[in-house]
Every structure is written in C-alpha cells, then in structure tokens.
Amino acid sequence: MPQLRKDPVLKQWVIISPERGKRPSDFKKTEQVIDDPKTCPFCEGNEQMTPPETMSFRTAGTSPNHKGWWVRIVPDNAPILKPDGDSDREGIGMFDAMNSIGVHEMVIESPHHHINIQNSTIEQVREVIWAYKQRLLEIKKNPRYKHFMIVKNSGAGVSNFSHSHSHIVATPIIPKRIEEELEGAREYYHYHDRCLFCDIIKQESKDKARLVHEDENFIVFCPFASRFPFEMEITPKLHMPFFEMIENHQVHGFATALQAALKRLETLLPGQPYNFVLHTSPCSDSYREFYHWHIELIPKLTKVAGFEWGSGFYINPTPPEDAAKMLREVKISE
Amino acid sequence: MPQLRKDPVLKQWVIISPERGKRPSDFKKTEQVIDDPKTCPFCEGNEQMTPPETMSFRTAGTSPNHKGWWVRIVPDNAPILKPDGDSDREGIGMFDAMNSIGVHEMVIESPHHHINIQNSTIEQVREVIWAYKQRLLEIKKNPRYKHFMIVKNSGAGVSNFSHSHSHIVATPIIPKRIEEELEGAREYYHYHDRCLFCDIIKQESKDKARLVHEDENFIVFCPFASRFPFEMEITPKLHMPFFEMIENHQVHGFATALQAALKRLETLLPGQPYNFVLHTSPCSDSYREFYHWHIELIPKLTKVAGFEWGSGFYINPTPPEDAAKMLREVKISE
Numbered sequence: 097m098p099q100l101r102k103d104p105v106l107k108q109w110v111i112i113s114p115e116r117g118k119r120p121s122d123f124k125k126t127e128q129v130i131d132d133p134k135t136c137p138f139c140e141g142n143e144q145m146t147p148p149e150t151m152s153f154r155t156a157g158t159s160p161n162h163k164g165w166w167v168r169i170v171p172d173n174a175p176i177l178k179p180d181g182d183s184d185r186e187g188i189g190m191f192d193a194m195n196s197i198g199v200h201e202m203v204i205e206s207p208h209h210h211i212n213i214q215n216s217t218i219e220q221v222r223e224v225i226w227a228y229k230q231r232l233l234e235i236k237k238n239p240r241y242k243h244f245m246i247v248k249n250s251g252a253g254v255s256n257f258s259h260s261h262s263h264i265v266a267t268p269i270i271p272k273r274i275e276e277e278l279e280g281a282r283e284y285y286h287y288h289d290r291c292l293f294c295d296i297i298k299q300e301s302k303d304k305a306r307l308v309h310e311d312e313n314f315i316v317f318c319p320f321a322s323r324f325p326f327e328m329e330i331t332p333k334l335h336m337p338f339f340e341m342i343e344n345h346q347v348h349g350f351a352t353a354l355q356a357a358l359k360r361l362e363t364l365l366p367g368q369p370y371n372f373v374l375h376t377s378p379c380s381d382s383y384r385e386f387y388h389w390h391i392e393l394i395p396k397l398t399k400v401a402g403f404e405w406g407s408g409f410y411i412n413p414t415p416p417e418d419a420a421k422m423l424r425e426v427k428i429s430e
Numbered sequence: 431m432p433q434l435r436k437d438p439v440l441k442q443w444v445i446i447s448p449e450r451g452k453r454p455s456d457f458k459k460t461e462q463v464i465d466d467p468k469t470c471p472f473c474e475g476n477e478q479m480t481p482p483e484t485m486s487f488r489t490a491g492t493s494p495n496h497k498g499w500w501v502r503i504v505p506d507n508a509p510i511l512k513p514d515g516d517s518d519r520e521g522i523g524m525f526d527a528m529n530s531i532g533v534h535e536m537v538i539e540s541p542h543h544h545i546n547i548q549n550s551t552i553e554q555v556r557e558v559i560w561a562y563k564q565r566l567l568e569i570k571k572n573p574r575y576k577h578f579m580i581v582k583n584s585g586a587g588v589s590n591f592s593h594s595h596s597h598i599v600a601t602p603i604i605p606k607r608i609e610e611e612l613e614g615a616r617e618y619y620h621y622h623d624r625c626l627f628c629d630i631i632k633q634e635s636k637d638k639a640r641l642v643h644e645d646e647n648f649i650v651f652c653p654f655a656s657r658f659p660f661e662m663e664i665t666p667k668l669h670m671p672f673f674e675m676i677e678n679h680q681v682h683g684f685a686t687a688l689q690a691a692l693k694r695l696e697t698l699l700p701g702q703p704y705n706f707v708l709h710t711s712p713c714s715d716s717y718r719e720f721y722h723w724h725i726e727l728i729p730k731l732t733k734v735a736g737f738e739w740g741s742g743f744y745i746n747p748t749p750p751e752d753a754a755k756m757l758r759e760v761k762i763s764e
Contacts, residue, residue: 103655104626105614110655111745118659118747120699120756123731176737176745189633191654247736254735265737273742280439292438299523320525321437321444325452365454373740394739397457401588402581403510403599405728406707408607411445411510413452422454 098176098196100269108272111176111196131258133209137173138259140207146170150201151231153223166220167227168204172263175200183240183268199235199244199266203227204259212250212260214358221351224262225342228374231264232340236379241266243274243378246339251369254396270378277375278383285386293388294335296320301333306420309356313349316357318416318423325397325414326365326423328357331390339376339389357393360423369396432510432530434603442606445510445530465592467543471507472593474541480504484535485565487557500554501561502538506597509534517574517602533569533578533600537561538593546584546594548692555685558596559676562708565598566674570713575600577608577712580673585703588730604712611709612717619720627722628669630654635667640754643690647683650691652750652757659731659748660699660757662691665724673710673723691727694757703730 098113130136137145143161151169158164177198185194205224228246248262249255284292300317309316316330330353371394377387404410432447464470471479477495485503492498511532519528539558562580582596583589618626634651643650650664664687705728711721738744
C-alpha cells in the first residue's frame with residue numbers, strides 16, 4: 097500500500113510507493129513506450145489487458161470489458177492511490193502519515209490507437225467530456241474523497257502509452273496546490289466581493305493581447321504570469337465552481353475550446369509533449385462563490401532547474417503575449 | 431530587461447525574459463554542453479571569456495581577471511536578474527509587475543576543468559564555502575535585496591557547462607517557496623516554542639533510519655517526506671538561521687558533510703545529474719528564532735508529470751529509509 101507522508105515545513109503531501117521500491121539500477125532503464133496496437137491495452141479488442149472497467153459508453157447490447165465502446169474508464173494498473181482500506185492517519189514521532197486511499201483511474205479517450213483530442217471528431221471530444229463528468233459525479237458520492245482532478249500526460253517522455261488517455265485522481269485531502277489557489281481566490285473575494293478568475297477572464301477578453309480563442313461560453317488565453325512557454329488556460333466565461341456541473345449547452349463549447357487549444361499547439365509545435373490538469377472546486381459548498389474551474393495546459397518545452405525548485409520562481413523565455421500571438425495566428429485545419 | 435510578473439491566484443512570481451524571446455523553433459535545438467577546457471570560460475587562462483570578476487581568492491600579486499585564482503565569482507553571462515535600474519513596481523490592469531532587479535553570479539569552484547566538490551581536496555571545498563560566505567555578506571549590504579540563495583545544477587541535461595560551478599541569486603522579494611518554509615516554521619514555533627528544523631534534526635539523529643552522515647556539527651539525512659528518490663538534506667545541528675554567519679570551526683564540518691553527501695551519491699549513482707539549493711534566512715532579524723539554514727540536494731532521477739504540477743503532490747518510488755540505507759552503506763574512497 098503506498099503511504100502518504102506530510103512534509104512538516106511545507107505541509108506538502110508526498111506519495112511514497114514502497115512496492116515500486118526503486119533501486120539505483122532501476123532508474124537507468126529507458127522506459128518502453130507501448131506504441132503497437134497489438135500490445136496496446138487501450139485498443140478495442142484488448143479489453144482483457146486492463147483491470148475491469150468502472151464505466152464505459154458502449155453500444156446497447158455489448159458487454160462490459162468487450163468490444164463495442166467509444167469511451168472506457170478503468171482503474172490504473174499501478175495506482176498511486178487505492179480505494180480499499182482505512183486511511184489510518186497516524187503520527188510517526190513528529191511526522192504525519194496515512195494510507196494512500198483514493199481513486200486513480202484511466203479514461204481511454206477512443207477505441208482507436210491513433211485518434212486523440214486534436215484529430216478526433218468534435219462529437220468524440222464531447223463524449224470524453226461527458227465521461228469525465230459522469231465518472232466524477234459517481235466518485236463524488238464517496239464522502240471520504242475531498243478533491244478530484246483530471247490529468248493528461250501526452251507524448252514521448254511524459255507517458256508510457258501513446259494511445260490517447262487521461263487520469264482521474266481522487267484524494268482524501270485537498271492538494272497543496274489547490275489549497276493555494278483557494279487561498280488566493282478567497283483573499284481576493286473578501287477584498288473585492290468578486291471572483292478573481294472572473295476578473296482575470298474579463299481583463300483577458302478585453303485586453304486581447306494574451307487571447308488564443310474565445311466564443312460565447314469559453315476562453316483560452318496565455319496567463320499573464322505564465323510559468324512555461326506557450327502555457328494556456330481554458331475556462332468557462334461564466335462563474336462556475338464545479339466542472340462536474342457542466343450542462344449540455346456548455347459541453348460543446350468546452351470541447352471546441354479544448355480541441356482548438358490542442359490543435360493550435362500541435363500545429364505550432366508538432367508532436368510536442370504536454371500535460372494538462374483540470375482543476376475543479378473541492379467537494380464542499382464553501383468555495384462556491386470564489387472558485388472557478390479551469391484547465392492548465394503546459395507544453396513540456398523547458399527544463400526546471402535548481403533555482404525553480406529552490407525558490408518557486410519560474411523563468412519563462414517566451415513572453416505570453418508573443419506565445420498567444422503565434423498560437424492565435426497559426427493556420428489550423430478545421 | 432527581464433520582467434517579474436506575479437500570478438494573482440498563487441502569488442507566485444515568474445521571470446519573463448523578452449530578450450530571450452524564444453520562438454517555437456528555438457526549443458528544438460539541442461543545447462551544447464561546453465566540455466573542452468580550451469573553450470571553457472571557467473578554466474584558468476580563459477578569464478577574458480567571462481564578464482569581469484566580482485570577487486576571487488587568488489595568490490598575492492596576481493591581477494583580477496588573470497591567472498592565479500583558486501575560487502572566482504563572475505556575473506552570469508545571461509543573468510535572470512540584473513543589478514542596475516529601478517524596480518519600477520507597477521500595476522498592469524489587475525496584474526502586478528516589476529523590473530527584474532537582483533544579482534545573478536556564478537561561483538567557479540576550481541580553476542581546473544575536471545575538479546568538482548566530490549573529487550577535490552577538502553581544503554578546496556572549504557575555500558568554496560568561504561567564497562559563498564564572503565560574497566553573500568557583500569551582496570547583503572544592498573538593502574533592496576530581500577533574499578539570496580545558492581544554487582547548483584550539475585551534470586548532463588541540467589547545466590550547459592561541465593566545469594564545476596554554482597549560482598548566487600539575490601532577489602528583491604522573498605521567493606514563494608521560502609515564504610512557505612517561513613510560514614510552516616513560524617506556525618510550529620508559535621505552537622511549540624521550538625525551532626521545527628531543530629526538532630526534525632533531533633528526531634532524525636535519534637531515529638537513524640533516514641540518516642546518511644552525522645558528525646559533531648552537521649547532519650545529512652533523507653527527509654521523511656522526500657519528494658524525490660535519494661533526496662538529502664544537509665544542515666547544521668545547532669540552531670543557525672543565517673548561513674553567512676557560519677564560523678571558522680563550522681566550515682570544516684559543512685565541507686565534510688557536503689562532500690560526503692555528494693561522494694555517496696556519485697558512488698551509488700555514477701554521473702547522476704543533481705541540483706542543490708542552499709536556503710538561508712531572509713535579510714531580516716524577524717525570522718531568527720524559527721528559521722534554520724539548510725541545503726536541499728535533489729538527484730534528477732524521476733520526471734515530474736501532470737499530477738505533480740497540478741496538485742503539488744509528489745510521487746516518490748524509493749522510500750527515504752531505503753535510500754538512506756543505500757547511501758549510508760555504499761563504500762566511498764576517503
């Protein structure tokens with residue numbers, strides 16, 4: 097069972113995986129990327145190669161864990177958090193630890209090996225979003241999970257599977273990074289009686305210098321203090337704390353904005369590995385007024401060195417205004 | 431002039447370098463590592479290849495920027511912060527920005543290309559520590575710098591120079607990461623009336639499971655909530671907020687502990703790239719009671735993926751107890 101341990105200075109939780117128990121020689125091996133549809137556990141027809149599915153969208157009459165699906169969700173093969181057992185919070189001398197209770201599942205975004213969010217139909221992107229929503233609503237019923245997140249690691253060096261997929265992670269505590277967002281947003285709300293994210297969206301929409309895409313419901317922009325070159329934020333324009341409350345009329349706008357951001361990135365920087373994280377409000381009503389769900393999209397272009405680790409200061413060699421202009425102006429196929 | 435911009439949600443400062451102005455094609459180039467003593471600007475005899483030195487330890491009678499030195503400090507060629515001009519703090523709509531005022535210098539740790547902290551004499555390591563101390567005391571005289579840090583990026587993929595060197599960085603604000611340490615340490619001090627770092631040191635010294643090296647004045651251990659495999663902390667055992675107040679009798683202990691940690695890492699994981707950061711108290715007396723200077727040493731073994739970026743949760747596949755045992759038991763040449 098992986099263990100959660102808390103750093104007493106930074107109050108940052110770390111997942112320690114004793115069963116992975118990596119020794120020095122293990123780090124030298126190059127990790128194999130599974131890129132052959134025959135051995136790919138995410139391809140249609142290979143359903144037996146994954147743990148049994150927790151959810152799928154599939155043709156009426158087909159059976160779970162067999163062909164006939166278009167989006168499929170399965171537990172991760174080597175989960176960082178596990179849904180069974182008690183959290184067993186305990187003190188170890190002055191330190192705090194608990195069992196690594198939680199959910200770690202994979203969303204397989206298409207039955208076909210070479211279809212991803214950039215190159216799929218907009219209908220398929222909408223289905224992936226519906227799957228995120230439906231699975232989150234289900235997981236949220238378990239009161240011991242305080243927060244959940246959707247994470248995507250895409251491309252060489254950031255994922256071992258080339259078949260397009262994302263992760264759903266539910267945690268028994270609110271992660272430090274989210275606590276920090278909540279604190280910043282709460283403070284601004286107390287001072288201004290307005291949502292910080294809403295104000296940023298209004299300014300970006302008006303200013304336009306960092307804008308990448310905008311329509312009636314969604315906006316994509318390069319943040320003013322982008323930590324990374326070509327970093328983007330994707331968020332609904334109307335105040336909305338919980339992603340999983342997304343409604344029918346918004347799903348299409350979100351699918352369009354997400355696909356536009358990824359298509360523009362792919363055209364400008366072909367084959368570029370990237371991560372995205374979807375941040376939604378923790379499972380409580382107390383953040384409703386000042387938290388606003390969003391996606392942070394980070395192309396993996398720069399290395400993070402000692403200064404960034406040691407200070408929390410990032411160095412970005414591409415001003416977000418330049419990045420947004422290039423992303424906006426690049427010609428993409430419709 | 432690079433610009434400092436503040437993320438309004440996370441209150442995290444980012445350095446935006448418009449003059450680097452990196453475009454998509456710039457990221458594809460592999461960066462050249464300078465590994466030939468003939469073209470290495472840090473080798474003795476090549477002093478004209480760096481900006482003029484700000485400090486050096488050199489033989490009596492030799493001239494600055496010529497041969498005859500054993501430790502030499504020069505401004506960085508492409509500094510992330512610059513000492514000239516005004517900070518010009520300003521609001522851009524709802525955002526905050528200022529000029530990137532500060533100090534960014536390089537400490538050349540030996541005149542010889544292949545000498546580094548692991549393989550040099552202990553006397554040379556002591557000289558490097560004296561140079562750190564003396565230069566920090568000098569920089570500290572300028573009241574506009576609020577914090578300074580020593581950073582080392584060593585090895586392929588983390589530095590463009592193979593000649594052993596480190597960075598001194600002085601910033602006009604206290605970096606977010608240090609603010610977080612101060613906050614955690616302050617809270618513990620208010621509750622317990624004891625320094626959090628002193629308590630951790632006592633527990634690690636007694637427990638021994640995560641201990642790597644200990645002598646009269648210094649301790650090296652793998653932190654309880656290590657974020658990375660084989661991460662180590664090096665710190666004085668007696669309470670000491672300011673590194674730059676290190677005294678004669680402690681310099682030898684620090685040199686020995688630092689060299690021991692790096693030698694053990696090098697023997698266990700030969701040629702392993704690593705970063706270290708030296709955290710010392712900000713330039714103010716108000717942290718004196720609860721802050722405790724230390725080095726964080728991070729071997730670059732794992733990749734940081736979307737989940738870590740998005741949550742601030744780290745996943746460490748090597749329990750620190752296993753890491754410490756291997757580091758402790760590895761045979762090193764004296």
